Amino acid sequence: MELECGQPELLKAISHTERIAGTNPTLPVLTCLLLETKKNELFIRSTNLDIGVESKIPALIKKEGVVAVPASIFYNTIQNISPHTKITVTSSNENITVKTPTSISTIKSFSVEDFPTIPPAPQEYSTIFQKKHFIEGITSVVYSASNTTIKPELSGVYIYPDGKNTIFVATDSFRLAEKSVVNTGDSNFPQSIIPYKNTLEVIRILEASDDDEVEIKINENQISFSIGRVYITSRLINGSFPDYKQIIPPSKKTEVIVLKDDFARVLKKLSIFTDSFNQITFIIDPKKKEVRLNAQSNNVGETKDGIDASISGDELDIRFNLKYLVDVLPHIHSDSIALVFNGPGKPLVIRGVSDDSFLYLVMPMNK
Numbered sequence: 001m002e003l004e005c006g007q008p009e010l011l012k013a014i015s016h017t018e019r020i021a022g023t024n025p026t027l028p029v030l031t032c033l034l035l036e037t038k039k040n041e042l043f044i045r046s047t048n049l050d051i052g053v054e055s056k057i058p059a060l061i062k063k064e065g066v067v068a069v070p071a072s073i074f075y076n077t078i079q080n081i082s083p084h085t086k087i088t089v090t091s092s093n094e095n096i097t098v099k100t101p102t103s104i105s106t107i108k109s110f111s112v113e114d115f116p117t118i119p120p121a122p123q124e125y126s127t128i129f130q131k132k133h134f135i136e137g138i139t140s141v142v143y144s145a146s147n148t149t150i151k152p153e154l155s156g157v158y159i160y161p162d163g164k165n166t167i168f169v170a171t172d173s174f175r176l177a178e179k180s181v182v183n184t185g186d187s188n189f190p191q192s193i194i195p196y197k198n199t200l201e202v203i204r205i206l207e208a209s210d211d212d213e214v215e216i217k218i219n220e221n222q223i224s225f226s227i228g229r230v231y232i233t234s235r236l237i238n239g240s241f242p243d244y245k246q247i248i249p250p251s252k253k254t255e256v257i258v259l260k261d262d263f264a265r266v267l268k269k270l271s272i273f274t275d276s277f278n279q280i281t282f283i284i285d286p287k288k289k290e291v292r293l294n295a296q297s298n299n300v301g302e303t304k305d306g307i308d309a310s311i312s313g314d315e316l317d318i319r320f321n322l323k324y325l326v327d328v329l330p331h332i333h334s335d336s337i338a339l340v341f342n343g344p345g346k347p348l349v350i351r352g353v354s355d356d357s358f359l360y361l362v363m364p365m366n367k
């Protein structure tokens with residue numbers, strides 16, 4: 001194999017793929033990038049058997065070939081070459097050589113025979129998304145997904161069509177986030193659960209792209225994303241996502257409307273005083289038009305903070321995990337938020353005022 005290309009184009013393509021490759025003592029080739037030259041293009045691939053990425057760039061191909069090179073070593077080598085430099089990459093025997101006008105680096109390569117094939121895009125269902133809408137859908141809910149695989153169906157983001165909208169949902173059973181976004185493409189696709197870690201890689205790559213649209217293809221086991229000159233494929237989680245609609249309270253007993261910035265400021269102060277369980281207490285008294293938030297730690301002390309709010313409904317004394325309340329605030333884009341309580345032991349629903357596209361539900365804590 002022999003090719004010439006520019007450093008910026010090569011580095012960008014490697015950055016799309018390098019993070020997928022990781023430590024794998026049972027299959028060392030998975031720590032590599034697969035470089036393949038065809039006609040006037042260089043293809044760079046990586047996979048961890050859970051997600052695969054292929055990025056291609058134009059290049060001057062002098063000799064076609066395939067080579068597997070350790071991802072982190074190759075990435076760091078290219079990263080530390082001047083951005084305005086032409087690079088020549090050649091492979092021979094068990095080495096790959098990276099040449100510039102002022103340097104030459106030789107890297108040990110791996111056999112390509114054991115490198116897994118990245119599955120082609122499914123053909124069963126296809127849709128086009130505005131990139132910004134898909135990113136918004138995932139980022140609005142992914143932090144609520146479980147980061148363990150004890151219940152696999154909770155360790156991902158659930159996606160399903162709803163008329164002209166697409167719904168994104170994630171839950172770890174302690175809190176749940178739901179976001180509805182407009183889908184201008186074909187919304188007739190099957191419900192799917194994308195693994196949590198894979199969604200983070202997909203979003204990272206989409207955000208780095210200059211293109212505005214992403215093509216998504218799905219079957220019952222696989223989902224793929226094509227944007228610009230990058231192709232991503234991920235397995236889907238088998239299993240049924242919980243019927244989460246049944247836990248969303250149909251009515252409200254107490255509603256508190258506060259400015260988001262005021263609420264965030266109080267929560268930040270409470271975080272100084274929370275115990276190891278991050279527990280805070282809401283004491284709501286509609287008759288006195290008063291909302292107080294308390295936090296206490298045996299090691300630090302105690303704080304009791306009032307907050308200006310519009311209050312309606314019943315009085316209430318209830319506890320929640322502070323972290324769960326803090327996590328949601330960056331994803332609410334309204335100036336004011338509605339805290340809808342449903343009585344002792346019942347979940348809290350948080351929405352942006354005048355924004356029906358997003359809902360966040362938090363289960364209370366015991367005393």
